[in-house]
Amino acid sequence: MAIRMCNIKWTFTMRPTQAPFPATRLRRLRQSPAVRALTRQNTLTVDDFIWPVFVRSGEGVKEPIPSMPGVYRRSVDQLVEAAREAADLGIPAICIFPYTGLEERTEDCARAWDPDNNTNRAIRAIKQAVPDIAVMTDVALDTYNINGHDGFVENGEIVNDRTVEALVKMTLAQADAGADIIGPSDMMDGRIGAMREGLEAAGHQRVMILSYAAKYASAFYGPFRDAVGASGALTGDKKTYQMDPGNSDEALRLIERDLREGADMVMVKPGMPYLDICRRVKDAFGAPTYAYQVSGEYAMIQGAAANGWIDGDKVMMESLMAFKRAGCDGILTYFAPAAARILNP
Numbered sequence: 001m002a003i004r005m006c007n008i009k010w011t012f013t014m015r016p017t018q019a020p021f022p023a024t025r026l027r028r029l030r031q032s033p034a035v036r037a038l039t040r041q042n043t044l045t046v047d048d049f050i051w052p053v054f055v056r057s058g059e060g061v062k063e064p065i066p067s068m069p070g071v072y073r074r075s076v077d078q079l080v081e082a083a084r085e086a087a088d089l090g091i092p093a094i095c096i097f098p099y100t101g102l103e104e105r106t107e108d109c110a111r112a113w114d115p116d117n118n119t120n121r122a123i124r125a126i127k128q129a130v131p132d133i134a135v136m137t138d139v140a141l142d143t144y145n146i147n148g149h150d151g152f153v154e155n156g157e158i159v160n161d162r163t164v165e166a167l168v169k170m171t172l173a174q175a176d177a178g179a180d181i182i183g184p185s186d187m188m189d190g191r192i193g194a195m196r197e198g199l200e201a202a203g204h205q206r207v208m209i210l211s212y213a214a215k216y217a218s219a220f221y222g223p224f225r226d227a228v229g230a231s232g233a234l235t236g237d238k239k240t241y242q243m244d245p246g247n248s249d250e251a252l253r254l255i256e257r258d259l260r261e262g263a264d265m266v267m268v269k270p271g272m273p274y275l276d277i278c279r280r281v282k283d284a285f286g287a288p289t290y291a292y293q294v295s296g297e298y299a300m301i302q303g304a305a306a307n308g309w310i311d312g313d314k315v316m317m318e319s320l321m322a323f324k325r326a327g328c329d330g331i332l333t334y335f336a337p338a339a340a341r342i343l344n345p
C-alpha cells in the first residue's frame, strides 16, 4: 500500500527492516529449540480440531473403512464412547456423517429429516452423555438420496429451490436433536438464509451455521464416498453445484454471500490443495475460517506412511500446521485424535 503526503511517498510493507549480512544472519533465529519456539509465528493446539466421525445402524459396531485406515463407522453407542475419548483429549468438536445403506436412500430423501435417523439419534445420545463437546452435523441430501447427489434430481438436473426447502427441514431436525453447529455442505444457492430464517423462527437462536461456502468439485473426496456408502450410488458428477478447481475469486463471492445470509463461520474444502483460498478468505473477511482436510488427503498421508515412504506422524503435524499458517482458525481432520495425542502426550 502506498500513500502520498507532502510529496513524500510512504511505502508500507510487511517486511521487517533488516541490516545487510553479516549484521543480519537469519540463521541466528533458528539456532535452538528455545529460540525457534520464541520466534514461531503459528502454533497448533488441540483447540484447533473438529473431528469428522461416521455413524451407522446397529449396536456395538466399530467397522473399519478400508480406504481410510484408522477411521471407523460406529453405531450410536460406540460413537458416544468416541465422543467421550475426544472430549478427554480436549478436542472441542466432532462432526457427524451418516453411513446409509440402500434401504435408507430414496428419491424424496425423507430419511434426511427423520428425527430418528442415525445422525439425530447420535446427536441426542452424545449431548446427553458428553454435553461439553460441540456437535456439528452435515446438511446435504447425498447420504439419503438414491442417486448420491446433494440435491433433488429432476430430469437429470439438480434442482435448487426445492432442495433448499428440504435442507431447512433437515437443519431443524438436527437443531431439535441438540446440534450446536449446522454444517451445510450441499452448495445450493440461498440455503444459508433459508436455514437461518428457519432456525430463528423455531427458537434456535443459539445454533451456529458453519457454511461449506467454498467447496470444490474434487476428486479428493473419493474415500469419503466409500465411508458413507455413496460411491456406488452417485450418478454423474457434482460440477453444477460444487466449485471449479480453477476458480479463486468465486470463493470470495460465495463466502461473502454466506456471511451476509447469516453464516457464523465459513469453510474451504478440500484443504491442502486450496491453502491459497484459505489465506484469501481470511484476509478478505476476518471471519472464523476453517478448512476440511478431506478423506483423500488423509488417505494419501496414511497410504504413503504405511509403505514407509514418509514419516506419517511428522507429515500429519506439518500438514495441520500449514492450515494455521494459511490463516485458518481450525481444521476438520480425521487426524484429530492422533494429533491430539502428540500435542498433549
Ligand SMILES: NCC(=O)CCC(=O)O
Pocket: 138, 185, 220, 221, 222, 223, 224, 225, 293, 294, 295, 296
Ligand atoms: N460433505 C463431506 C464431503 O463431501 C467429503 C469429505 C471428505 O472427503 O472427507
